[in-house]
Amino acid sequence: MENSNIEQRIILITGGAGFIGSNFIEYLLKKYENYKIINFDKLTYAGNVNNLFFTAEHPNYTFFRGDITVEKDVENVFEQFNPEIVINFAAETHVDRSIVNPDKFLRTNVLGTQKLINQAQENKIERFIQISTDEVYGSVKPTALCTENSSLHPDNPYAASKAAADHCVIAAQNTYSLPINIIRSSNNFGPYQFPEKFVPLIINNLLQKEKIPLYGDGKSIRNWLFVKDFCRALDLVMHEAEAGEIYNVASDNFIENIELVKIILEKTKNDEQFINFVKERPGHDHCYSISYKKIKKELGWKPKMNFLTGLEQTIIWYQNHQNWLQEINSGLYQKMNEEITKNNLLES
Numbered sequence: 474m475e476n477s478n479i480e481q482r483i484i485l486i487t488g489g490a491g492f493i494g495s496n497f498i499e500y501l502l503k504k505y506e507n508y509k510i511i512n513f514d515k516l517t518y519a520g521n522v523n524n525l526f527f528t529a530e531h532p533n534y535t536f537f538r539g540d541i542t543v544e545k546d547v548e549n550v551f552e553q554f555n556p557e558i559v560i561n562f563a564a565e566t567h568v569d570r571s572i573v574n575p576d577k578f579l580r581t582n583v584l585g586t587q588k589l590i591n592q593a594q595e596n597k598i599e600r601f602i603q604i605s606t607d608e609v610y611g612s613v614k615p616t617a618l619c620t621e622n623s624s625l626h627p628d629n630p631y632a633a634s635k636a637a638a639d640h641c642v643i644a645a646q647n648t649y650s651l652p653i654n655i656i657r658s659s660n661n662f663g664p665y666q667f668p669e670k671f672v673p674l675i676i677n678n679l680l681q682k683e684k685i686p687l688y689g690d691g692k693s694i695r696n697w698l699f700v701k702d703f704c705r706a707l708d709l710v711m712h713e714a715e716a717g718e719i720y721n722v723a724s725d726n727f728i729e730n731i732e733l734v735k736i737i738l739e740k741t742k743n744d745e746q747f748i749n750f751v752k753e754r755p756g757h758d759h760c761y762s763i764s765y766k767k768i769k770k771e772l773g774w775k776p777k778m779n780f781l782t783g784l785e786q787t788i789i790w791y792q793n794h795q796n797w798l799q800e801i802n803s804g805l806y807q808k809m810n811e812e813i814t815k816n817n818l819l820e821s
């Protein structure tokens with residue numbers, strides 16, 4: 474697909490009111506003035522219209538509230554907008570919640586993805602891009618650097634549902650020649666992330682002078698990627714990848730959870746009394762490790778943001794957006810979700 478600023482494109486983004494989706498919509502609207510973006514989101518607890526203030530009255534942006542698991546909603550959005558490219562971010566994403574309610578994760582992440590695939594195939598779209606995760610490869614040693622050909626060994630219900638969705642997407646390519654890509658990313662961090670996730674949870678708790686829960690001995694390792702680096706990777710995949718290709722995206726920053734907490738404590742001038750060790754969750758993965766060699770070699774992508782700089786910018790963003798956090802902490806954001814979208818429901 475060509476990458477040109479004059480070219481027009483109609484892009485359906487699902488889950489665009491969540492963390493990465495909203496960052497990507499912001500990125501696209503700034504970079505491509507002729508792209509029409511349709512944000513199709515159910516606004517679950519993880520969706521927040523406050524993440525999208527920059528879209529206000531933007532002529533190329535449309536929001537539709539709808540559910541990827543509801544056939545009629547998906548049919549309607551395809552019928553009304555005729556998208557050429559679909560990027561599926563919509564998902565239940567929090568591992569802890571998947572342990573409590575795995576069915577919900579399978580319904581949204583697998584059956585919802587399949588409903589999108591069905592419509593994408595029927596409408597002969599140009600490209601279907603599935604946003605996936607390093608968790609599909611399961612827990613490995615930091616040196617493992619799983620490639621796109623490594624086998625999938627998901628360990629928790631969230632990871633299992635994402636791996637199943639990847640298989641559905643690959644099956645659609647093999648069976649119906651649907652042109653697809655899958656992008657499997659390590660942990661993103663940055664603005665607009667719901668404060669149940671580790672980085673904003675730490676910052677939010679410290680702002681509230683509350684303790685930071687840390688699983689087990691805190692020695693689990695995660696690889697951290699700044700969300701804008703992820704957006705650049707997805708931009709390249711969307712414009713330059715051959716259909717059928719899967720790409721891992723990650724950084725070189727492998728960090729123990731406890732180290733990450735200590736860095737944030739230091740940067741916010743707090744001390745270690747805020748750390749609260751809690752029991753390991755079942756199925757807790759010690760480490761994910763993926764190689765981004767393929768996307769570097771084929772599409773010329775590599776992460777640009779220095780980890781500590783990205784972390785500093787992220788801390789400052791949350792410190793400067795305490796209203797955004799406050800509206801989540803108080804539940805007000807859900808009332809705003811209802812208010813702003815009450816005339817904007819897909820007919821179903």
Ligand SMILES: NC(=O)c1ccc[n+]([C@@H]2O[C@H](COP(=O)([O-])OP(=O)(O)OC[C@H]3O[C@@H](n4cnc5c(N)ncnc54)[C@H](O)[C@@H]3O)[C@@H](O)[C@H]2O)c1
Nearest residue numbers: 488490491492493515516517519520540541563564660661
């Ligand atoms: N955040 C990360 O570090 C990370 C890493 C790798 C992969 N991913 C993947 O990236 C995608 C986005 O992650 P995120 O962190 O932005 O998630 P998020 O939880 O912040 O946002 C998910 C969005 O999906 C929407 N949604 C949920 N169920 C829906 C449904 N049935 N129909 C329509 N919309 C629905 C929610 O309202 C929300 O806006 C997910 O697919 C996730 O698996 C995330």
